[in-house]
Amino acid sequence: MAHEEDPLGHERASWKPESGLAVAVPDPVKGTELPPHRERLTDKDPATMNRAVRTIYTLFYLSVAGSIWAVIAYMIFPIEDGSMVSIRHNNLFIGLGIALALLAIGIGAIHWSKAVMSDKEHIEPRHATRGRDTTREGAIAVFSVANEESGFGRRTMIRNSLFAALAASVIPGVTLFRGLAPQYDNPAELLRHTMWKAGSRLAHDPSGIPIKASDVTFGSAFHVIPEELAALSHEEGYLDEKAKAIVLLVRMPQETLTEADDRKDWSYDGIVAYSKVCTHVGCPVALYEQQTHHLLCPCHQSQFDVANGAAVIFGPAARPLPQLPITVDDEGYIVARSDFTEPVGPSFWERH
Template sequence: MDHGRDVTRAADSEKNLPAIPDPGLPEHTWRPTDVDERLAKRAERQVATLFGLSSVCVLLFLVSYFTLDVGDNHTTFAGFGASTIALGSTLGGALLFIGIGIIQWARKLMGDHEISEMRHPARSSDEDREETLKALALGAEESGIGRRPLVRNSLLGAVGLLGLPAIVMLRDLGPLPGNKLYSTVWEKGMRVVRDVVGTPINQADLEIGDLVNAEPEIVFAVDEDGEHVLHGVELQVAKSKAAVILLRMDPSDITPGKGRENWSVDGIVCYSKICTHVGCPISLNERKTHHLLCPCHQSTFDLADSGKVVFGPAARALPQLPLMVDEEGFLVAQSDFTEPVGPSFWERG
């Protein structure tokens, strides 16, 4: 059997088949709003009402957020948290009414013309591109957004108000920092102690090249507003923000910054342990160069020269803690850091 000849014969027979006639398009059926302007105006008012209801739901969301209690003494409704029910239903209603309004707008007011398009090559020609731009302009015209300001303005108002719940929910992620980013618990006379074990550090205990992870010795501490004693998680957060590193080097290697001539003690310098790039903890020391390397993104700081950045993405030097010794020879702070520790933030000048 000659399969090649059969395939050729089948292909020839397909060429002789009559072309499929163009079925055409059915006769267009006009919608009531296309032929009756009174019905079109009523549909326009319906769409605007739906967008208005969305705006009302947003306002009710904000009222519910600020008025309904949460926590131990929260308001309940049918055994459920009233705040949860109110916030969920009002935000859901806001989105639902916008969706229904847009659907009604498309079904009753936007252009309603059947179109057909022949297949074309994958790459559009310049003429097709021009036609596409014209079609987009025509679509904008047929949507009626320019001719129906009531629909346009109510939609813009409803969508614009939807940004308010987003702002409120972002605010609900946690308390605002206030002035907590500007200061730490370090204060004059507070001892520098070894991390974890909490033993105070005598200047005679450190040899040249030694690097020590340290923290403040907090015996009695209040928050930045002086309102209550720190304890538990708050105390640990305060210690972590005040974490420092000590490095002893030859005093002759130190190039003190202006006004920092007395910030070191016999070659011992103290810097924040928090990288000024994105806040990673730093403790990788190059002993010969006195360079401190951040393991996250390789920002490198020169501890012999006021913690200046010598490499990497960090934009500012490590904050330095001024040191002195107390009457027993232990290292203590002269004051708090003179600048905020950690990464830069939006309010930092």
């Protein structure tokens, strides 16, 4: 017959019918008591404690320095010239400043918790939770004890340096928003003209290989740039020009096209070309659905009907995508008839 003793660390005996013997089974509760407390060096040596405190607030002030450096780097390494060297330096030095700011806060907080905060073990008995006045009083007492054990209210250098580091850590992010502010009185003028001009061949993005009308099959969608753009270097403004000139080329049955009278010669044998720059906030519109002839902007789900002048059929975009007038040259290559006849990109930039 099986026998067992109390559950506080003693063995239990259980009956095993197949052997007819009683065997000892270890108690799963055994060994859960807390190990003896080991004092840290900072608890035993005041000089070590003071050194740990100095290390912590030094890390927090180092975080402040990293945040300030990120702001300085934003100003002394501008990217307005558009060169890749400037962009690399801007990203590198701002990133180093932000990384130093956040890393120093993290290391300082961890060192604080391990070396300075209270290292006593506590056992919290479970009890029924009820909404009563004594519960609120108990919560206040817990915060008071936590403040005393952490030294948050007593160690002013750590507390103040932490506040300074946290406050400074958001400054680089706020500064970077400066790059989103309008740089010109009328940004729409910058988008009114692109690299497209009469005779510019439509070429594959990014290879720059010209496209023949015979290459464009029904239902296909080609990502297109001006042939001349492929020859530009980054230092010559490749990215800026490409951002304005990107086009999506689509072919569909001629009878499915609904064209305004003044735009009937803007397409060629069912082939149409529209700007890829969404008229909401400028995201690239590149998701084409062949059966419905709809273009989807992945950023905010604006949808445009390619078969009907790229009119907006859903979402926050305020106007159709600008259409690029096209034709073919003597060699059968698709070419632009002119530049876009309206500014590309977000509609709100047109409000002056």
